Amino acid sequence: MKPFRRVFVVGGAHTTYMGKARADFVHPKQVTAERRNPTLEEHLQASVRATFEATGADPSAVDKGYVSNFLGECFARQGHLGSMLAAVDPALEGKPFARIEAACASGSAAIAACIDAMQAGCDVTLVAGVEVETNVRGSEGVDHMALAAHWEQQRGLSQFVFPHLFGVRAKAWKEAFGGTSEDLARIVVKAYANANRNPQALNHTSAMTLEHADTPSDRNFLFLEDPELHAHMRLTDCTAFTDGASSVLLATEDGLKRLGIAPGDCTEILSYAHSVRGLGKPTDGARLVNVQGAASQAYADAGITAQDVDVAEVHDCFSVTEAQHYPALGFCAEEDSPARIRDGSFALDGSLPVNPGGGLIGFGHPIGATGVKQVLEVHRQMRGACGDYQMAERPRIGVTSNLGGDDRTGIVMVHAAVG
Amino acid sequence: MKPFRRVFVVGGAHTTYMGKARADFVHPKQVTAERRNPTLEEHLQASVRATFEATGADPSAVDKGYVSNFLGECFARQGHLGSMLAAVDPALEGKPFARIEAACASGSAAIAACIDAMQAGCDVTLVAGVEVETNVRGSEGVDHMALAAHWEQQRGLSQFVFPHLFGVRAKAWKEAFGGTSEDLARIVVKAYANANRNPQALNHTSAMTLEHADTPSDRNFLFLEDPELHAHMRLTDCTAFTDGASSVLLATEDGLKRLGIAPGDCTEILSYAHSVRGLGKPTDGARLVNVQGAASQAYADAGITAQDVDVAEVHDCFSVTEAQHYPALGFCAEEDSPARIRDGSFALDGSLPVNPGGGLIGFGHPIGATGVKQVLEVHRQMRGACGDYQMAERPRIGVTSNLGGDDRTGIVMVHAAVG
Numbered sequence: 063m064k065p066f067r068r069v070f071v072v073g074g075a076h077t078t079y080m081g082k083a084r085a086d087f088v089h090p091k092q093v094t095a096e097r098r099n100p101t102l103e104e105h106l107q108a109s110v111r112a113t114f115e116a117t118g119a120d121p122s123a124v125d126k127g128y129v130s131n132f133l134g135e136c137f138a139r140q141g142h143l144g145s146m147l148a149a150v151d152p153a154l155e156g157k158p159f160a161r162i163e164a165a166c167a168s169g170s171a172a173i174a175a176c177i178d179a180m181q182a183g184c185d186v187t188l189v190a191g192v193e194v195e196t197n198v199r200g201s202e203g204v205d206h207m208a209l210a211a212h213w214e215q216q217r218g219l220s221q222f223v224f225p226h227l228f229g230v231r232a233k234a235w236k237e238a239f240g241g242t243s244e245d246l247a248r249i250v251v252k253a254y255a256n257a258n259r260n261p262q263a264l265n266h267t268s269a270m271t272l273e274h275a276d277t278p279s280d281r282n283f284l285f286l287e288d289p290e291l292h293a294h295m296r297l298t299d300c301t302a303f304t305d306g307a308s309s310v311l312l313a314t315e316d317g318l319k320r321l322g323i324a325p326g327d328c329t330e331i332l333s334y335a336h337s338v339r340g341l342g343k344p345t346d347g348a349r350l351v352n353v354q355g356a357a358s359q360a361y362a363d364a365g366i367t368a369q370d371v372d373v374a375e376v377h378d379c380f381s382v383t384e385a386q387h388y389p390a391l392g393f394c395a396e397e398d399s400p401a402r403i404r405d406g407s408f409a410l411d412g413s414l415p416v417n418p419g420g421g422l423i424g425f426g427h428p429i430g431a432t433g434v435k436q437v438l439e440v441h442r443q444m445r446g447a448c449g450d451y452q453m454a455e456r457p458r459i460g461v462t463s464n465l466g467g468d469d470r471t472g473i474v475m476v477h478a479a480v481g
Numbered sequence: 482m483k484p485f486r487r488v489f490v491v492g493g494a495h496t497t498y499m500g501k502a503r504a505d506f507v508h509p510k511q512v513t514a515e516r517r518n519p520t521l522e523e524h525l526q527a528s529v530r531a532t533f534e535a536t537g538a539d540p541s542a543v544d545k546g547y548v549s550n551f552l553g554e555c556f557a558r559q560g561h562l563g564s565m566l567a568a569v570d571p572a573l574e575g576k577p578f579a580r581i582e583a584a585c586a587s588g589s590a591a592i593a594a595c596i597d598a599m600q601a602g603c604d605v606t607l608v609a610g611v612e613v614e615t616n617v618r619g620s621e622g623v624d625h626m627a628l629a630a631h632w633e634q635q636r637g638l639s640q641f642v643f644p645h646l647f648g649v650r651a652k653a654w655k656e657a658f659g660g661t662s663e664d665l666a667r668i669v670v671k672a673y674a675n676a677n678r679n680p681q682a683l684n685h686t687s688a689m690t691l692e693h694a695d696t697p698s699d700r701n702f703l704f705l706e707d708p709e710l711h712a713h714m715r716l717t718d719c720t721a722f723t724d725g726a727s728s729v730l731l732a733t734e735d736g737l738k739r740l741g742i743a744p745g746d747c748t749e750i751l752s753y754a755h756s757v758r759g760l761g762k763p764t765d766g767a768r769l770v771n772v773q774g775a776a777s778q779a780y781a782d783a784g785i786t787a788q789d790v791d792v793a794e795v796h797d798c799f800s801v802t803e804a805q806h807y808p809a810l811g812f813c814a815e816e817d818s819p820a821r822i823r824d825g826s827f828a829l830d831g832s833l834p835v836n837p838g839g840g841l842i843g844f845g846h847p848i849g850a851t852g853v854k855q856v857l858e859v860h861r862q863m864r865g866a867c868g869d870y871q872m873a874e875r876p877r878i879g880v881t882s883n884l885g886g887d888d889r890t891g892i893v894m895v896h897a898a899v900g
Contacts, residue, residue: 063601063754065600065601066602080695101633103633120744126755132560133554133560134628135552135554135555135625135628136554136555138632139628139632139633140631140632141551141552141582141584141628141629142582142583142584142626142628142629142630142634142760142885142886142889142890143582144582144583144590144757144761144885144890145583145584145757145758145759145885145886145889145890146631146759146760147757148757148758148759148760148889149759149760149761149762150759153759154759155758155759156756156757156758156760156771156774157756157757158593158755158756158757159583159756159757159890160581160582160583160586160587160590160593160594160755160890161581161582161583162579162580162581162582163560163561163562163563163579163580163581163582164561164564164578164579164580165560165561165564167579167581171563174577174579175579175594175597175598176622176659177595177601178594178598178600178603179594179597179602181597181600181601181602182482182484182597182600182601183482183485183598183600206554209554209559209560209561210561211561212559213557213558213559214558214559214567215521219815240567249512264774301700327727336545336577336579337575337577338563338566338575338576338577338578338579339564339567339574339575340564340565340567340568340569340573341561341564341567341568342568345567352575355572355575369488384538385847405855418594466563466564467564469577470561470564470567471561471564
């Protein structure tokens, strides 16, 4: 989908992505009335207020908005989040808000709906992505995450449904393309290295060595029950439970005039493609077929090729998901992905940095926020706003790929610097 | 919002709305492997397939779609419903679907997002609204419903949060405008009378007399704990837990050409207005302020006045909600609503039929489906498809009003017959 009314990313803000890896996180067992982690509503409020502050936009300028969130009912006992967004500022009262859910691709689905709304006449839109996940026991959290799969048909696969499904992918990827566990560990090491430069990242201060990521141990255990898959999923291959919010403000050219902001201070979304496959239907474990289709469409609509891409934010819910993204997004041939991992092509100082802020594994994965975070991170790289993890040369063309379930929802967007 | 590309309702389908009031419902305690109620997925599939059958449209014609659902995670342990929609038909694989949630207004929010998408270039869109609510104990179900309010701030109001909030409204409405409990009971009697003519309604075969609806008894009990509110909410004033799905197919003029369907076989959505107030913020108990604002906007955008309206589907989650809708939609002055209830103005044979198919109280309230059902019901009345509850004269202009929470999300649409 190529917008006929141009869509600009004006700016936005993340809250600090919280979880056990951060020193400022309060472990659930140590929570008191005085000392606790921010709630879903507090994350939402903070990211929205910081977005207005960062962009200088007045909340009254907003025409429409969406909250992206996957599991508010389960983790935070809260639905109706569109109405929670309206409560953030008196000037937002009476505006049209709702919540969009597409499992882990909720954020991009909400941005896509805002792009549609801007073609329909809205000039300034707001997307607030949020999730809180750390406030229940891990086993319960894992169960909630499984609602992105076909619960009735797939919950019997494992007590860890998604690690199981992506363990299948890790095994298939290695077998099909000659990749190794060490290659996947290198993706993890890159994620942490980038996150270590990013003060808002969950893993900002967590060290990660190739030896630790690649060696099963009592601190990096293999946990899948299935003997076929057991060796293919380590704790460090997975994202950790994360609380956080990311918001972005979007505007048309008319919207920018209303806001008094020049297009040259923004970035542009050139296209999006959104492809969904049936829940519980068979998948190809060796490749992201659905993402690949969405990427082809998004590139064609934007008039670019994979060779034009300078930076990418991809959905590394597990290390193998990033490995499978490289060919799905056209960054290399399928059989070359292990070699490209080994030669550092996708590192912060590589030829095509992928997830320079840490991605889902390094930065964190508060599910509803992730797609919004990806778009904002490409914007920030293009605007030179990334501090210690700023790319040496500001990217001109960027791609975001946000995944829901086991290659079920795929939303790919193409972004461009302006001016 | 007035679409610049015309939006037609091509048609759609409801599943039978199921719940304890129906003889074909299987009580949870009597469920066996062989004898059970349809699941969320089965309701979704059935309404979508029936929509393609009713319209003669091929699923491959769909450009985009949304599932509207409030509490799939809680009642059915299922999220990622956009991907479940893609699984309904092989021709839907690869299309862009997601789920929209705006509590009880989810259905209208999804239709609004499709209207936006159709301005952005889509020509055929699909909305599938679905909810399953009968498979848990009532107390648990009531708790889930409370997630449409501000859980942290408002759950302490009562074990029945929404009956409490609308009990406040019943009391305030009576005190402000001279209405009585009997007036509210008359709304209930009308709902059942209409539902008795509607074979898909939850209360198709349930009798309801004014005496029963108006007289507290051990079969129609007062259940609010608050002594101030106790007298203002009877069991029959409430909607009952309902399972069901409603789907509609929408098209632009280009979409109708693709489908080979004439505009004269459709109805048209002239406008929508979508207004959201902050969760947990104070409300005016005597009137639906937010709905009233949305209605004014929708009428202005459509170029109509309340006097032009021939039929309305309004959100009678409680009997008082319908009473408050009459003035909010401009059907009478606030102080006249009790008299208009008594003189039968809004009955099936009245001057302005409201909820001719039974509304939420009579037809049922599977939350995510309700807004979709309202739009389809206006379409069906305009097309003369309502059988025993068909209005004597087919309406030309219709209004739908779908509410989320305690006057928090209000979405009003104006509909017109074509040709």
